[in-house]
Amino acid sequence: xxxxxxxxxxxxxxxxxxxxxxxxxxxxxxxxxxxxxxxxxxxxxxxxxxxxxxxxxxxxxxxxxxxxxxxxxxxxxxxxxxxxxxxxxxxxxxxxxxxxxxxxxxxxxxxxxxxxxxxxxxxxxxxxxxxxxxxxxxxxxxxxxxxxxxxxxxxxxxxxxxxxxxxxxxxxxxxxxxxxxxxxxxxxxxxxxxxxxxxxxxxxxxxxxxxxxxxxxxxxxxxxxxxxxxxxxxxxxxxxxxxxxxx
Numbered sequence: 001x002x003x004x005x006x007x008x009x010x011x012x013x014x015x016x017x018x019x020x021x022x023x024x025x026x027x028x029x030x031x032x033x034x035x036x037x038x039x040x041x042x043x044x045x046x047x048x049x050x051x052x053x054x055x056x057x058x059x060x061x062x063x064x065x066x067x068x069x070x071x072x073x074x075x076x077x078x079x080x081x082x083x084x085x086x087x088x089x090x091x092x093x094x095x096x097x098x099x100x101x102x103x104x105x106x107x108x109x110x111x112x113x114x115x116x117x118x119x120x121x122x123x124x125x126x127x128x129x130x131x132x133x134x135x136x137x138x139x140x141x142x143x144x145x146x147x148x149x150x151x152x153x154x155x156x157x158x159x160x161x162x163x164x165x166x167x168x169x170x171x172x173x174x175x176x177x178x179x180x181x182x183x184x185x186x187x188x189x190x191x192x193x194x195x196x197x198x199x200x201x202x203x204x205x206x207x208x209x210x211x212x213x214x215x216x217x218x219x220x221x222x223x224x225x226x227x228x229x230x231x232x233x234x235x236x237x238x239x240x241x242x243x244x245x246x247x
Contacts, residue, residue, distance in 0.1 A: 003036020005029070005084040005094040013100045014193040015107040016071040017137060023196030024069060026086060026097065028055065029062040037087035040092070042067050044101075054087070063068065065194060073103045108141015110134070110188040111198045113166060118203040119182075119184070121175040127172045129202065131186055135161035144189040147171045149182060149204075164171045179208045188219075 009026045016022050028038050035058045044053035051069030067082065067182035077100055084095040121127045135141055140162050148153045154173050161174045162169060176182060182204040 001032045001034075003030050003032040003034050003038075003057070003059070004088060005036070005038040006031055007082060007084050007095045008062070008096045009097055009194070011193050012101065013102060013106075014195055015102045015104055016195070017105050017107065017109050018071060018074055018103050020109060020197075021068060022068045023066040023198060023199065024051065025064065025066055025194045026082065027062055028057060028065055029059040030059055033059050035059060036089075038065075039087055039091065040065060040067050041083040041085055043081050043083065045071075045080065050172060059122070064104075071101060071103055073101075074149050075103050075105070077102050086192045103152055105138040107126050107137050107139050108135050108143070108161065108163070108190065109137030109197055110141065110143040110161070110190065112186060112188065112200045115186060115200045118205060120205045122209045123175060123177050123179055124206055126203075127173055127175050129184070130165055131169050131185075131200070132201070133159065133161075133169055134166040135163055138163050142191055144191055145169050145186075146187040146189060147173070148185045148187060149173075149176075153225065154218075172241060175204070175206050179206050204212055210222060215234040 007026055007028045008029060024042060028040065035056060037054055037056050038085065040053050040055070041049060044050050051067045053065060053067050055063055055065050057063050061092050071187060080099055080101045082097040085091045086094045111134055112131055119127060119129060125226045129147065133143065133145060140160065145157045152196060153204050155171050156171055159167055161186050184202040185199060186202070187199045190197055
């Protein structure tokens with residue numbers, strides 16, 4: 001059977017403040033026997049496309065996919081849909097996930113307010129990353145702060161923040177064992193409706209440690225004397241011969 005895609009997501013309602021971007025987290029599984037490309041198409045109540053992403057999925061594989069969109073609507077409730085389109089099958093709709101988007105300010109909403117653009121480290125060095133996270137929403141909320149290296153989770157911290165509250169978040173981790181440039185990502189996740197409210201990328205530049213130069217050997221008077229002794233003997237013999245001739 002050719003590639004065929006199923007959307008697996010339990011949440012049917014999400015809350016997003018007006019004019020805020022959000023990452024809609026879902027899972028898509030290829031239940032076919034061939035690899036294929038799934039196009040996830042997010043549309044609002046007026047059938048306008050608000051977000052789109054393509055992902056290649058192998059047979060039997062389930063992938064975590066994030067579709068980024070923006071809520072352009074005033075306060076209210078709206079019906080949105082996520083379509084799984086099969087690219088190899090003329091963009092046929094393999095699956096559809098309908099959900100309600102509540103456009104509201106009466107929720108916790110989290111943003112990264114301070115983060116470095118890059119970090120320098122040496123291989124296997126202990127590294128500390130500091131960021132600031134603020135609840136810019138109008139209500140208390142629970143925020144998970146993830147630190148990822150590529151797609152791998154390095155660490156996760158959990159904070160309950162009041163409206164307007166800001167917190168300093170610190171992660172300590174070990175730099176990779178190989179030199180190179182890596183992509184770190186901080187991801188703010190609202191567990192209530194499985195939304196990413198903000199994310200930031202940091203470039204991690206890892207270099208090999210510099211080898212210290214070998215210490216200079218101390219002055220060795222014995223070796224110097226051994227090297228000069230034959231020369232001294234020759235000089236003495238020449239002087240002795242010259243004195244003999246003068247007599």
